[in-house]
Amino acid sequence: MPELPEVETVKRGLNEVLHIGKRKSPKITKVTRRRENIREVIPKSLEKDLVGRKILSITRRAKYLIFEFENGFLLNHLGMTGCWRVCEKGDVKNHDHFLMHLEKNKVLAYNDPRRFGLVTWCKANVESHKKIKDLGPEPLDNVFNADYLFAKTRKVKTNIKTFLMNQKTVVGVGNIYASEALFSAGVRPQRLAHKVTRAECEKVVAETKVVLENAIKAGGSTISDFKQAGGESGYFQHQFHVYGKKGEACCKCKKQIKQLVLGGRSSFYCPQCQK
């Protein structure tokens, strides 16, 4: 599921389905930890922290979801396979690790087969929480601009794709959108970051924003389907230009898309369109 557009889609969907901020938003009546340890232990204290309270807001910072309560914040990362669903009481599935029971026999369930996700509690100042405080700027914020990226890349030894995926550089860009943004920008993923020109940095920044914005728009369609069991995808995957397309013809020039591994992650590019 989870790069920035998917987390943003989950956030919007949950806000809508749970009527967050409206009078009919449900109270939490009970909390169940079906498995204590995912990436980190889910705190036992969540029971007393959450029962009897309402979710005041659900926001996103980087790939983290932040559930705000009057006494603190539930901080969540979906890892590779995490998802939330709203279901009827008793509709428990394999890999449901954490349940927030709601009024009217509804349940908000966190499901995560690979258990790379995070569910934890932060009493106050979530922005200075250790998982949050060192994160880079939001990609759609004006702080993430060509000046910033050009300056930041000058002394970097690694390739531009790995650097773009580093959450200290800019948040929310994962393996798919890094490949896609670099394709649109015409920059090969294996190029050393410090050799990317100022003009190319401008393109990389601009195309990163475009790709993420388009994916958010496309991901909007998952609102109804995450309510059901799946929570899988919107329709943004139909807009991929290079990701997962090794050997296929480039949509612009018809040359074969190539694949290579950078920082241990599959990377895709067009040898003709990207320099």
Place this chain on the structure above:
DNA sequence: ACGCGGCCCTGGATGC
């Protein structure tokens, strides 16, 4: 200090 490989897990796809 930085950059990289390995690792944390399960499950689906692929190959023999």
Place this chain on the structure above:
DNA sequence: TGCATCCAGGGCCGCG
């Protein structure tokens, strides 16, 4: 059909 292998949208840790 069954079994083995590889791969997956992320991030942390320890090593050189």
